[in-house]
Amino acid sequence: MAAARKLLPCWAVSMRAVSTAAFPQRVKVVEVGPRDGLQNEKTVVPTPVKIRLIDMLSETGLPVIEATSFVSPRWVPQMADHAEVMQGINKLPGVSYPVLTPNLKGFQAAVAAGAKEVSIFGAASELFTKKNINCSIEESLERFSEVMNAARAASIPVRGYVSCVLGCPYEGKISAAKVAEVSKKMYSMGCYEISLGDTIGIGTPGSMKEMLAAVMKEVPVGALAVHCHDTYGQALANILVALQMGVSVVDASVAGLGGCPYAQGASGNVATEDLVYMLNGLGIHTGVDLQKLMDTGTFICNALNRRTNSKVSQAACRL
Amino acid sequence: MGTVPSALKHCLSDQHLLKEQLWIGEPTAPPHPGQESQASGLPEYVKIVEVGPRDGLQNEKVIVPTDIKIELINRLSKTGLPAIEVTSFVSSKWVPQMADHKEVMRGIERHPGVQYPVLTPNLKGFHSAIAAGATEVSVFGAASESFSKMNINCSIEESIEKFEEVAKSARNMNIPVRGYVSCALGCPYEGDITPAKVAEVSKRLYSMGCYEISLGDTIGVGTPGSMKRMLEAVMKEIPLSALAVHCHDTYGQALANILTAIQMGVAVVDSSVAGLGGCPYAKGATGNVATEDVIYMLNGLGINTGVNLYTVMEAGNFICTALNKKTNSKVAQASFNTGTIK
Numbered sequence: 001m002a003a004a005r006k007l008l009p010c011w012a013v014s015m016r017a018v019s020t021a022a023f024p025q026r027v028k029v030v031e032v033g034p035r036d037g038l039q040n041e042k043t044v045v046p047t048p049v050k051i052r053l054i055d056m057l058s059e060t061g062l063p064v065i066e067a068t069s070f071v072s073p074r075w076v077p078q079m080a081d082h083a084e085v086m087q088g089i090n091k092l093p094g095v096s097y098p099v100l101t102p103n104l105k106g107f108q109a110a111v112a113a114g115a116k117e118v119s120i121f122g123a124a125s126e127l128f129t130k131k132n133i134n135c136s137i138e139e140s141l142e143r144f145s146e147v148m149n150a151a152r153a154a155s156i157p158v159r160g161y162v163s164c165v166l167g168c169p170y171e172g173k174i175s176a177a178k179v180a181e182v183s184k185k186m187y188s189m190g191c192y193e194i195s196l197g198d199t200i201g202i203g204t205p206g207s208m209k210e211m212l213a214a215v216m217k218e219v220p221v222g223a224l225a226v227h228c229h230d231t232y233g234q235a236l237a238n239i240l241v242a243l244q245m246g247v248s249v250v251d252a253s254v255a256g257l258g259g260c261p262y263a264q265g266a267s268g269n270v271a272t273e274d275l276v277y278m279l280n281g282l283g284i285h286t287g288v289d290l291q292k293l294m295d296t297g298t299f300i301c302n303a304l305n306r307r308t309n310s311k312v313s314q315a316a317c318r319l
Numbered sequence: 320m321g322t323v324p325s326a327l328k329h330c331l332s333d334q335h336l337l338k339e340q341l342w343i344g345e346p347t348a349p350p351h352p353g354q355e356s357q358a359s360g361l362p363e364y365v366k367i368v369e370v371g372p373r374d375g376l377q378n379e380k381v382i383v384p385t386d387i388k389i390e391l392i393n394r395l396s397k398t399g400l401p402a403i404e405v406t407s408f409v410s411s412k413w414v415p416q417m418a419d420h421k422e423v424m425r426g427i428e429r430h431p432g433v434q435y436p437v438l439t440p441n442l443k444g445f446h447s448a449i450a451a452g453a454t455e456v457s458v459f460g461a462a463s464e465s466f467s468k469m470n471i472n473c474s475i476e477e478s479i480e481k482f483e484e485v486a487k488s489a490r491n492m493n494i495p496v497r498g499y500v501s502c503a504l505g506c507p508y509e510g511d512i513t514p515a516k517v518a519e520v521s522k523r524l525y526s527m528g529c530y531e532i533s534l535g536d537t538i539g540v541g542t543p544g545s546m547k548r549m550l551e552a553v554m555k556e557i558p559l560s561a562l563a564v565h566c567h568d569t570y571g572q573a574l575a576n577i578l579t580a581i582q583m584g585v586a587v588v589d590s591s592v593a594g595l596g597g598c599p600y601a602k603g604a605t606g607n608v609a610t611e612d613v614i615y616m617l618n619g620l621g622i623n624t625g626v627n628l629y630t631v632m633e634a635g636n637f638i639c640t641a642l643n644k645k646t647n648s649k650v651a652q653a654s655f656n657t658g659t660i661k
Contacts, residue, residue, distance in 0.1 A: 201653070204619020205578055233612040233649030234619070237574040240543055266653040274571035281542020281572070311571030315539070315604040 024248035026285045028064065030195070030225060031057055031272055033300070034085075035066040035100060037257025039078050040268055041304060047081040049303045051088040056296040057254060058092045061287040062272075066119065067097040070106035086113040098159055102133065104146040111154060118151060119159040119195075120144045122186055124179040125168035128199075132163075141185055148190045160191030161227065165211055166203030166238075169262040176214035184218035193223050195251055198238065200262050201231025205241040212245050225249035228270050230309075231260045235270035236278055243284075250275060255297035256309025271310035273297060362586035364623045366401055368533070368563060369610060371638070372423075373404040373438060375595025377416050378606055379642060385419040387641045389426040392435075394634040395592065396427075399626040400610075402434040404457065408444035424451040436497055440471065442484045449492065456494060458482040460524055461501040462517040465508035466537070470501075479523050486527040498529030499565065503549055504541030504576075507600040514552030522556040531561050533589055536576065538600050539569025543579040550583050563587035566608050568647075569598045573608035574616055581622070588613055593635035594647025609648035611635060 034054050038045055045053075050068075057065050067089060073080030082099065091097055098117040101107040110118055122140055123129045129137050144160075151158045164171075165179045183194045196215065203211075208226075215224065226242040226249075228235040239250055253269030260268040276288050294313050301308045308314060372392050376383055383391075388406075395403050405427065411418030420437070429435060436455040439445040448456055460478055461467045467475045482498070489496045502509075503517045521532045534553065541549075546564075553562065564580040564587075566573040577588055594609030614628045632651050639646045646652060 204616050206619040206621055231649065231653045232615055233574060233609070234616055236571060237578045237616055240575045240578060260653070267649060271571070277570055278542050278572055278575055281544040283544060311569065311605060315569045315598070315601040 023243050023282055023284055024246065026248065027243070027279055028225075028249045029062055029272065029275065029279075029286050029288055030064040030066065030249060030251045031062045031254060032066045032227070032251050032269065033057070033254040033257045033272065035069050035079070036251075037253040037255075037269055039069065039076060040258035040261060041078070041306075042259075043304050043306075044078050045300075045303060047084050047088065049300075050081070050085050053254075053296065053300050053303075054085070054089045054097075056292075056299060058090060058095055060289050060292040060296060062095065062293075063287060064096045064098065067099050067115075069100035070110040070113075070115075071100065071102055083109065083113040086110070086115060101147055103143050104150060107147045107150055111156065115156070117157050117159065118147065119161060120147055120186070120191070121161045121163060122182050123163040123168075123199075124174050124182050125164040125171045127170040128164050128168050131170060137182060141189070144186070145189055152190060157192050158190060159193045159195060160186035160189075161195045161197055162186065163197045163199045165196040166198040166207045167200055169200050176211045179211050180214040180218045183215050183224075187219045187223060193225055193249065194219055195225040195227045195249070197227035197251075198229050198235075200260065201229030201234065201266075201268070203228070203238055204232075204234050205237050208238040208241045209245065212242060212247065216245070221246040222248070225251060227251035229260060229268050230256065230270045231266045231268060236274060239270070239275065240278070243282075252276075254293060254310075255301050255313065257300065257304075267309050269309075271297075271308070271312070273310040273312040277312045361581055361620060361622060362584065364586065364625075365581065365617055366563075366587045367610060367613065367624050367626055368402040368404065368587060368589045369395055369400045369592060370404045370565070370589050370607065371395070371592040371595045371610065373407055373417070374589075375591040375593075375607055377407065377414060378596035378599060379416070379644075380597075381642050381644075382416050383638075383641065385422045385426065387638070388419070388423050391592075391634060391638050391641075392423070392427045394630070394637060396430040396433055398630040398634060399624070400433065400631070401625060402436065405435045405437050405453075407438035408448040408451075408453075409438065409440055421447070421451045424448070424453060436495075439485055441481045442488060445485045445488055449494070454494065455497070456485065456489060457497040457499060458485055458524070458529070459499045459501060460520050461506075461537075462512050462520050463502040463506035463509045466502050466506050469508060475520060479520075479527070482524065483527050486529070490528055496529050497531045497533060498524030498527075499533045499535055500524065501535045501537045503534040504536040504545050505538055507538050514549040517549050518552040518556045521553050525557050525561060531563055531587060532557055533563040533565045533587070535565035535589075536567050536573075538598065539567030539572065539604075539606070541566070541576050542572050543575050546576045546579045547583065550580060550585065554583070559584045560586070563589060565589035567598060567606050568594065568608045569601055569604045569606060574612060577608070577613060578616070581617075581620075588617075592631060592648075593639050593651060595638065595642075605647050607647075609635075609646070609650070611646075611648040611650040615650045 068082040068085045069079040099115045101118040252272035252275040256271030258269040260266045406420040407417040437453045439456040590610040590613045591607030596607040598604045598606040
């Protein structure tokens with residue numbers, strides 16, 4: 001089915017943007033669709049489609065595209081083709097292509113496949129860590145330190161994620177102090193950036209503000225990112241508050257790929273298109289071409305035979 | 320239950336967390352008097368104006384039977400919502416979905432402390448509304464000439480003259496009038512709308528006696544940037560306490576825009592249960608912001624609304640079942656899918 005190309009109505013493109021002093025002038029958008037997005041989609045995507053997706057994303061101006069995950073295919077079959085994807089993509093100069101590496105073995109495989117940046121995933125919840133990777137937070141950090149040592153030796157930057165920063169599907173409330181503690185540990189270990197993830201999307205501008213205030217006492221705001229899920233429709237409002245507090249790195253997923261594994265049928269990642277639309281309206285520079293991004297979203301949704309989760313994309317489809 | 324991921328089966332804590340958020344609306348850091356709380360600068364209370372039965376149902380494809388409308392409004396009356404826009408006294412030739420306006424007005428339960436405004440585009444509609452028992456009315460202006468022409472076939476100035484007739488009669492009868500300004504952040508025909516124009520039209524409506532002006536982002540194109548600029552201009556002409564925002568979520572910006580408005584002191588927000596009402600200007604796209612999602616956000620900010628989110632979700636579930644459609648509320652989708660709401 002050849003879908004009609006979705007075009008932003010001219011009034012949406014020409015809306016005068018207003019720069020306000022309270023916001024950062026530039027925001028780095030970290031695109032997690034090919035990894036976090038596809039990993040949480042029901043349909044497993046063939047390797048050539050993944051490569052095409054990443055290549056199209058590279059053309060949009062996105063500065064960072066999380067390409068894949070070097071996890072055992074036994075646990076994450078959707079990412080089984082990690083080496084092929086890494087070797088198959090067209091790496092544009094100036095664009096980073098981080099990959100997930102949960103342990104030393106994954107790190108070594110990633111580097112062998114040409115990775116130049118890696119990510120590690122911690123959590124602010126003991127129960128979540130136990131259920132997810134079958135160890136305690138402390139034990140997970142010990143595993144990561146092996147990765148950190150190897151990465152330092154190879155001059156490979158490492159990005160740290162902290163999951164469940166605004167709530168946990170098992171523990172419920174998560175204290176801001178705990179998030180700050182885990183973030184500080186990962187930053188001290190050598191992660192250049194800490195991405196704070198509202199894994200179940202349960203946060204609101206109130207809890208986001210409280211959590212960031214605690215974390216910012218331990219980690220410089222320039223090293224912080226937010227990774228908001230839109231499961232309760234709060235993502236853009238939460239991101240807005242984070243921006244107001246000085247955060248200037250935001251994770252998002254093209255077409256809002258990636259449902260929430262904890263609420264069947266509910267949405268997960270915030271859509272990159274909707275984020276960029278908001279940032280454009282705030283006069284914040286991202287370097288991203290929204291129309292090309294929407295075209296990429298159309299491509300992957302056709303390949304997945306699913307509707308986009310991006311409202312900007314839905315609105316632009318006028319018959 | 321079929322194949323449920325093992326994670327989902329253990330999500331009891333998620334349900335408890337949600338139930339806390341749904342029932343109590345507890346702030347994460349309760350404000351203490353004299354101590355700066357995370358809610359500092361935000362209103363303590365926000366009035367939610369529920370527009371689902373009118374704006375919502377008017378823009379749904381399916382025409383809803385009168386008894387279902389009445390049942391919906393009665394359920395909404397029990398949620399704590401302080402204002403519920405009931406129907407529209409417009410000619411059924413133009414808006415067939417609201418043809419049963421008299422029956423609905425007469426059929427609903429009227430709860431003390433709850434307002435039940437109705438739309439009245441002209442004097443004829445106003446008289447009809449009063450005869451049917453209405454005790455509050457609304458008039459709809461626009462900040463765009465083209466939109467005014469296409470929508471009600473007259474200029475902004477001509478429409479204001481009609482509203483002045485309504486306002487005058489309403490004043491004589493002590494009937495409060497709410498004024499809406501459409502296209503406050505953009506127009507489907509003209510594109511950009513200047514904040515000055517929005518301020519000018521708002522001022523006309525306020526001066527004629529509207530007690531509140533609801534500023535509508537009719538096509539949902541606004542962002543926190545344009546919302547801020549527009550409100551700054553309008554706030555020069557109209558007291559903050561008389562302002563409301565009516566945001567559409569067509570581009571996913573509604574909650575961020577509402578947050579911006581609240582940060583600027585606006586304390587009245589329009590929304591629609593289950594996000595009823597698509598956008599007539601972008602086929603298949605969403606329209607009204609969902610009341611459930613707004614309340615969830617306000618609860619998380621420690622802002623009091625007086626509304627029980629749980630019962631709103633139940634009302635939303637009722638009308639979506641009747642319309643045979645999925646809810647547009649993400650809070651409702653997530654809550655039903657975690658088993659928090661059966």
